[in-house]
Amino acid sequence: MxxxxxxxxxxxxxxxxxxxxxxxxxxxxxxxxxxxxxxxxxxxxxxxxxxxxxxxxxxxxxxxxxxxxxxxEGQNLDKHPGYLELFAKVSPTFTAMFVRGEKQRKHLAATFPEDHRDRVIATGxxxxxxLDSRFNAYHEDSDIVARHGRDYIQINTQFVAFNHKMGTENYLKMIAKLDEWKDLYSDEAFLKQTELRAEFEEAVAAEFLVMAREVAFAFPDRHVIVRPHPMEDRSYYEDALGGVPNLFIESDGPVRSWLSSASVLVHHSCTTGVEALLMGRNVIRFDPVESLVEKNMQSGAGMRAGTVDEVCELIRSGWMSSQERDRQIEKMKPYMANCGGAxxxxxxxxxxxxxxxxxxxxxxxxxxxxxxAKCWRKYLSKLLRARQPGRVGKKVRYALEKFPRLPSEQxxxxxxxxxxxxxxxxxxxxxxxxxxxxxxxxxxxxxxxxx
Known part of the structure; x- marks a missing residue:
């Protein structure tokens, strides 16, 4: 693997x-x-x-x-016809395909040759x-608790189409060079859809910057953690949110280590909203801009807030009813076969x-x-190239962050x-x-x- x-x-x-x-x-x-x-x-x-x-x-x-x-990658790979076509084309080479949920299984299986449809299996x-409760202790990080306590407010962002760390255009060009993705990533309809998503995300991201700053001012005795998606450019948030003493931009470490000790998570349509919900956190879905793109499953996770004042009020209330949590998890089961104990x-x-x-x-x-020695030489070369300015350095830094040095002790x-x-x-x-x-x-x- x-x-x-x-x-x-x-x-x-x-x-x-x-x-x-x-x-x-x-x-x-x-x-x-x-x-x-x-x-x-x-x-x-x-x-x-x-x-x-x-x-x-x-x-x-x-x-x-x-x-x-x-x-x-994500819950929504079956949303665009190009993805379905890609999987259907490769389906004769799958002994089986394990997918996130029954909804995805139906969409994908319908595009497969008839004698291969039973190879698509909804397992999660x-x-x-x-995210099962038995692993709550596994995720907790004592260093995070020591630095930020257990009542911090976490704000997760997922605006990759707008704020990709490699630059969206450069990333799309890189993926389009791969044989298995080139047809999809050169498709005009797909690229137009990506452009519309980027425009929508830019508008939402601007509102998130305002919201993060206002939340930090409204709760001066609590830390506010802004955590960008791993593929986002962190400097976008550092440049806009610097100088607020109780606001921190944190992108290091597994996201679940941060969720495990947060008192509340604020997101827009990020998978971490689902993760936080399943981990028992209070979840707020900040939805300040009328959607220009189709909503995904993640956009239903949490209590909705359309304004900063509503976000602050939900944070103050400090709870999400068990009935509402159970209702939302039940709605997710067709998209995630392994939630709710499975x-x-x-x-x-x-x-x-x-x-x-x-x-x-x-x-x-x-x-x-x-x-x-060849492996180490290649790795050390990447460390040097990652310091280069411009597109090459960004590309290498992206690769190193995706595959960082992983000590066997860890x-x-x-x-x-x-x-x-x-x-x-x-x-x-x-x-x-x-x-x-x-x-x-x-x-x-x-x-x-x-x-």
Whole structure:
């Protein structure tokens, strides 16, 4: 599995359930592809696909492997016809496709060849398993509590179409160069829709700046945390909101560590609104501009406020009724199969195990000294290039933030905490095979062999 840092917790949880079924998991950044397609070419694998690349998937199938699509990006990949067409085109190379919910399953399956429709399965994504109440203690960060207390007001922004850290035009051009995305990202209707969204987000973002400043003034004894989306340009908020003593721009660390000790979250149509709702936080949906684009599922999370005064009043009230919370979660279930107590990871692991039954287990080895040196040289080169001004520096900084240096001690600590919080997760062996590439395998060598 290739993963970005923000997906790590869900992938570790899935890897533990795969280990419970006797399956080892290789995960990490782009170097995972090096293992699969160069160092261990020709060996059968279970491949968790996110790129929707027909040729790569077909190669894996031809070599006796299995391909499972598990896309981490958002709730709304089935909204635009271009996305549906993309998945339909690659669908013959999916052993199965695990999607967020029943709504998404129906839209996607309808576009697939008839003999492939039952391969689309509504399981939810393992990342959202981590919102179950059993994991509340897992997310809490004592450093955050020490700096900001437990009554801070968190404001999350998600205005990527307007405020992308690479520049929206540069980002679209980069994605359009990828074979699997080029048709969609060169489609005039899609680009026009993106332009309209950017204009709408710019108007909403301007209102969020005003709201954040006014909330900080209205609650001088509490910290106000503005947390930009990981793909947003943080300087947009720093330039506009600097100088307010109780207002902080924070983009470091997992978002759930911040949500776990916040007293309230304010958002517009961000996935964190859903996450905060499921984690039991008070949630406010600030909706100051008449929508020019189709609303998504996330825009229904929380108590609606159309003005800054209404935001402040909801913060003062300090509560969201359990009936309203339950009603909103119930409405989300068709879009998120693993909310309200259901879990995705054990379902996915059992399905994969059944499909892989009878296959041969093989384990990749640690990179040799030369290969490890090449990885470090590449990483250090990125650190240097990230300091460059202009578009090149922005692009490299974006890549480093998506795949930061991940010490093995941090991965081991997270695995240990997960096993403490859920009975029945197996003992595992964790090995760092190279820079940012890890192998989890069952500690019990007597586990039944699987592919």
């Amino acid at each position: 290739e993963i970005a840092n923000r997906e790590l917790d869900g992938v570790l949880y899935l890897a533990l359930h795969l280990a419970k079924q006797g399956l080892p998991t290789l995960f990490g950044e782009r170097m995972v592809h090096e293992y699969i397609f160069r160092l261990y070419q020709g060996r059968p694998i279970v491949y968790f696909d996110q790129e929707q690349n027909f040729d790569i998937n077909q190669r894996i199938l031809n070599e006796g492997g299995l391909v499972f699509n598990l896309n981490s 994504h393992p990342s959202f398993d981590m 879990l995705a990871a054990p379902v996915i692991a059992e399905y994969v195990s059944q499909k892989a039954a009878g296959g041969e287990t093989w384990l990749p080895e640690r990179l040799d000294l030369w290969e490890r 991965v081991r600590s997270r695995v240990a905490r997960l096993r403490e919080l859920e009975e029945g997760l197996p003992e595992i062996e964790l090995e760092e095979l190279g820079l940012n590439v890890f192998l989890i395998k069952p500690a019990d060598s007597s586990c039944p062999p699987k592919r």
